[in-house]
Amino acid sequence: MSSRAPPKALLQDMVVPPRQLFGPGPSNMADSIAETQSKSLLGHLHPEFVQIMGDVRLGLQYIFKTDNNYTFAVSGTGHSGMECAxxxxxxxxxxxxxxEIGLWGQRxxxxxxxxxIEVKKISAPHGKAVPVEDIRKAIAEYKPNLVFVCQGDSSTGVAQPLETIGDACREHGALFLVDTVASLGGTPFAADDLKVDxxxxxxxxxxxxxPGLAPISFSDRAIEKIRNRKQRVASFYFDALELGNYWGCDGELKRYHHTAPISTVYALRAALSAIAKEGIDESIQRHKDNAQVLYSALKKNGLEPFVEDEKLRLPCLTTVKVPEGVDWKDVAGKMLTNGTEIAGGLGATVGKIWRIGTxxxxxxxxxxxxxxxxxSNSIKETRSKI
Ligand code: PMP
Incomplete structure (x- = not known):
């Protein structure tokens, strides 16, 4: 019988330095959220936890701006929301x-x-959005069952306009799916007004x-399609009707589906409470105002945003052109040594940009x-080395 000694690394304390997280995510935890992480666990069907789940559903309806019953959170990161949808x-x-306006359409x-599944892509060059008229035309011609749009692509910093896409989807019998992982709360979004399914x-x-939960919301049209599927959903874990039952969306007796990540649900409730106190529209306006602060500071330091059209910039995630002759990695590395994270590009934008999440x-x-x-100081330091 082989036996292993306890790993030496695990006999030491874990090292977690404080960091200012200004990359594309995760962002810093607010104190009111961090506090929830040491609260006692509850059973995942205890009445107090069921109440917390109910509060979370109300908060999510508030920030998605929807009356959809099937509004809940999938246990998993943003990708789990994508897979579930x-x-x-x-x-x-x-x-x-x-x-496709960047990596997330490709994903x-x-x-x-x-x-x-047969896929047709309609793409924009990196740093630009796809004109909405082109999307409407593609829907009319291709007659898809489902249309995917990422509202805020974190690989490029572009905010894709969404207006009227939902109307075209309704007209041609398609469902409309939107990724708001990097944009929700930081730029205007209204699921019901935009006819998002x-x-x-x-x-x-x-x-x-x-990270650990993916808020999600399905319209009645979407739920009808799911109910009328010819084949059962291949995944039990991501079955929207099962999850909806567990989250109390269908008015039926709750069945055990899986064990919710209790502490992460507490954190989400605290996050939603913070947004409710500030107001979702106020949060969006603050991100917009502070994006202007960022653009002015960049300009003052001779730096340029990657997305040229200001109307297409995602206010909560700004991409910045790496100046000629500057090693982006060296700069980001220096900043991290100083306790602050910003990130380089992702996918096709690697080497060309930095990404600053606010x-x-x-x-x-x-x-x-x-x-x-x-x-700016880190750029100067790396330049003086050359
Ligand atoms: N969509 C977008 C727009 C994202 O920015 C991300 C994460 N960077 C994801 C999806 C995937 O989220 P996660 O990493 O939490 O799985």
Whole structure:
């Protein structure tokens, strides 16, 4: 019988340095959220926890701006929201239209490919959005069953306009799916007004909670399609009707589905409470105002946003062009040594940009000015080495 000694590393304390998280996520946890992480666990069907889940559902309806009954949180990170949406809303033989403005459209297409679903992509060059008229035309011509749009693509910093896409979807019998992982709470979104049939997000960006839950909402049209599927959803864990029952969305007696990540649900409730206290529209306005602070500070330091059209910039995640002759990695590394994270590009934007996330509590004038000062000094230091 082989036996292993206890790993030496585990006999030491864990090292977790304090960090200012100004990358694309996770963002910093607000104190009111961090406090919840040491609260006692409750059983996942205890009445007090059921009450907390109910509060979370109300908070999510508030921030998604929807009356959808099937509004809850999937246990998992943003990707679990994406997978949950797609495995429920797509069936073999369906056609899927993906609006691609960066990595997240590619990821949605990749998931559909794995499911054997036919995908058509309509793409924009990086740093730009797809004109809404082109999307409407593609819907009319291709007649997809499902249309995917990422509202805020964290690989490019572009905010894709969504207006009237939902109308085109209704007109041509498609469902409308939107990724708001990097945008919810930081830029305007209203599921019902935009006629969105499914929207998902994540906890670790504007909400300032730890990663681990994916808020999601399904319209009645979406639920009808799921109920009338020819084949059962291939995933038990992501079955929207099962999850909806567990979250109390269908008015039936709750069945055990899985053990919710109790502490992360506490964190999400605290995050939603913070947004309710500030007001969702006030939160969005603050992100917009502080994006201006960031643009001015960049300009003052001779730096340029990657997304040229200001109307298409995601207010809570700004991409910045790496100046000629500067090593982006060296700069980001220097900043991290100073306790502040910003990130390089992702996918096709690697090497070309930095990504600065100003999510939730990090959307703050003084903090933003400090980050840009540190960025500018770090660039100067790396340049003086050459
Ligand atoms: N969509 C977008 C727009 C994202 O920015 C991310 C995370 N960066 C995801 C989906 C996936 O989320 P997660 O990493 O939490 O799985």
């Amino acid at each position: 797609m495995v429920n809303l797509l069936e073999p033989g369906d056609r899927f239209l993906v609006v 949605a297409a990749d998931l559909a490919n794995r499911m054997g 499914c929207v998902y997000s994540a906890t670790q960006k504007v909400l300032n909670a730890p 999510f939730g509590i990090n959307s703050n004038k003084t903090k933003i000015e400090n980050v840009v000062e540190l960025l």
